[in-house]
Amino acid sequence: MTLNNEEISRYSRHLTLPEVGMGGQLKLKEAKILMVGAGGLGSPLGMYLGAVGIGKLGIVDFDVVDHTNLHRQIAHAASDEGRPKVHSLRDTILAGNSNIEIDVHNTRLDRENVMELFEQYDVIADGSDNFETRYLINDAAYFTKKPLVSASIFRFHGQITIFDPDSGGPCYRCLYSEPPPAALVPS
Amino acid sequence: MLPGVVGLIQATEVIKLILDNGVPLKGRLLLYDAMKMNFKEVSVSKDPECALCGISATITELIDYTKFCDAKPVTSAQEEFNSESFELSPFEFKTALEYDPTAVLIDVREQYEWEICHIDGARLIPTSSFDPKSSGLSKESSIYLYCYKGQRSIMALKELWKAGYTNLKNLKGGIDLWAEDIDPDMPQY
Amino acid sequence: MGVIIEIPSALKEYVNNQDEVEVDGSSVVEALDSLCTQFPELKPNLFEEDGIVRKFINIYINDDDIRYADGIKSMLKEGDSIQIVPSVAGGFQ
Numbered sequence: 117m118t119l120n121n122e123e124i125s126r127y128s129r130h131l132t133l134p135e136v137g138m139g140g141q142l143k144l145k146e147a148k149i150l151m152v153g154a155g156g157l158g159s160p161l162g163m164y165l166g167a168v169g170i171g172k173l174g175i176v177d178f179d180v181v182d183h184t185n186l187h188r189q190i191a192h193a194a195s196d197e198g199r200p201k202v203h204s205l206r207d208t209i210l211a212g213n214s215n216i217e218i219d220v221h222n223t224r225l226d227r228e229n230v231m232e233l234f235e236q237y238d239v240i241a242d243g244s245d246n247f248e249t250r251y252l253i254n255d256a257a258y259f260t261k262k263p264l265v266s267a268s269i270f271r272f273h274g275q276i277t278i279f280d281p282d283s284g285g286p287c288y289r290c291l292y293s294e295p296p297p298a299a300l301v302p303s
Numbered sequence: 304m305l306p307g308v309v310g311l312i313q314a315t316e317v318i319k320l321i322l323d324n325g326v327p328l329k330g331r332l333l334l335y336d337a338m339k340m341n342f343k344e345v346s347v348s349k350d351p352e353c354a355l356c357g358i359s360a361t362i363t364e365l366i367d368y369t370k371f372c373d374a375k376p377v378t379s380a381q382e383e384f385n386s387e388s389f390e391l392s393p394f395e396f397k398t399a400l401e402y403d404p405t406a407v408l409i410d411v412r413e414q415y416e417w418e419i420c421h422i423d424g425a426r427l428i429p430t431s432s433f434d435p436k437s438s439g440l441s442k443e444s445s446i447y448l449y450c451y452k453g454q455r456s457i458m459a460l461k462e463l464w465k466a467g468y469t470n471l472k473n474l475k476g477g478i479d480l481w482a483e484d485i486d487p488d489m490p491q492y
Numbered sequence: 493m494g495v496i497i498e499i500p501s502a503l504k505e506y507v508n509n510q511d512e513v514e515v516d517g518s519s520v521v522e523a524l525d526s527l528c529t530q531f532p533e534l535k536p537n538l539f540e541e542d543g544i545v546r547k548f549i550n551i552y553i554n555d556d557d558i559r560y561a562d563g564i565k566s567m568l569k570e571g572d573s574i575q576i577v578p579s580v581a582g583g584f585q
């Protein structure tokens with residue numbers, strides 16, 4: 117794999133950093149990242165991963181852009197209202213960097229599709245919005261041996277960590293073995 | 304914007320993993336508080352008893368996640384308490400309110416939600432300070448409760464039920480569904 | 493001994509919307525007991541009926557999970573703080 121001249125110029129500030137360099141930039145170009153959620157977390161996450169030159173980006177979400185999303189889900193514009201979030205996010209990312217490949221999955225992640233999907237990627241990024249999906253992602257990432265970069269939000273409070281049991285680290289269930297009972301989840 | 308910061312940290316960690324450089328956020332949980340504007344870190348250890356990755360793991364394939372995350376009773380009393388028997392649709396709720404001379408309408412959301420919208424004639428008693436004893440509510444009156452989506456009001460209703468109130472109604476779907484079904488001029492949030 | 497307990501936003505409503513509460517206690521269980529005596533509504537959110545900490549809540553002394561020390565019996569030193577961290581699922585709020 118190599119960089120073309122446009123890419124060399126685009127990523128030149130990276131290429132001159134010892135922490136990245138040509139080797140690092142090629143690693144980014146070879147990388148395949150699957151992100152779950154194209155909302156508040158997925159917007160900046162996807163835009164950043166796209167800009168930085170991740171080779172292949174998968175985006176899973178089944179929601180459509182709603183008026184009440186616009187104030188925080190910055191990848192979606194007012195003109196995207198009613199469109200699938202995966203399409204809106206894809207277009208925003210590609211507008212900034214058309215060198216990357218984006219696979220959209222306009223569907224709810226479930227037991228039937230998760231394993232096959234995860235197999236195609238190197239790293240999973242969880243920006244989902246419910247416990248069912250978070251435990252599904254954790255278990256599937258464990259079974260497919262993929263590192264999971266997990267972020268979640270409640271009001272003004274965020275939690276971020278990496279689960280990588282394959283390299284000896286903890287998983288989501290090590291941290292929280294069970295979700296809260298539904299009656300205790302604030303509406 | 305709160306999620307923005309968190310999503311960018313997530314992106315940074317993905318990029319570091321790919322570059323295989325720096326100190327990854329493994330075995331550490333980063334806590335971000337936007338209001339205090341601080342970051343804290345707590346350690347996350349592998350749990351030897353973890354049902355998935357522990358020594359005697361019981362989860363060996365994908366499970367039924369809906370069932371796994373399903374509501375477990377908060378207290379044993381909840382088993383006898385059938386929340387559905389107190390629920391009224393927005394239309395039934397409105398009709399009952401109009402025809403019930405002993406009706407008292409209580410909004411259990413928080414002040415900032417009340418300021419966005421509320422149902423005329425309601426009294427605000429937020430769940431954060433909800434206490435049947437100090438509520439001043441009479442057991443003789445019919446108490447109609449609502450919140451945003453109907454979940455908090457059912458919890459408040461249950462408190463009243465446990466405290467011996469019997470004539471209780473809950474607005475199914477909360478003020479959100481009310482705005483859709485009854486009052487199209489009401490803002491939704 | 494005075495100890496600061498940091499309250500997460502998901503549970504703030506049970507403690508008059510405070511970010512932190514100072515209580516007395518020489519162990520985690522004493523400190524949490526004293527917190528729950530002040531704010532009884534908090535208790536069912538922190539503990540199961542048999543008194544074990546709910547599984548979606550972790551408690552840390554400074555940055556160490558008490559599950560890997562002596563659980564709620566873990567002792568506190570002067571200047572320690574207790575952090576309550578519940579599991580949150582949102583990706584969008």
Ligand SMILES: [Zn+2]
Nearest residue numbers: 287290353356
């Ligand atoms: Zn585990």
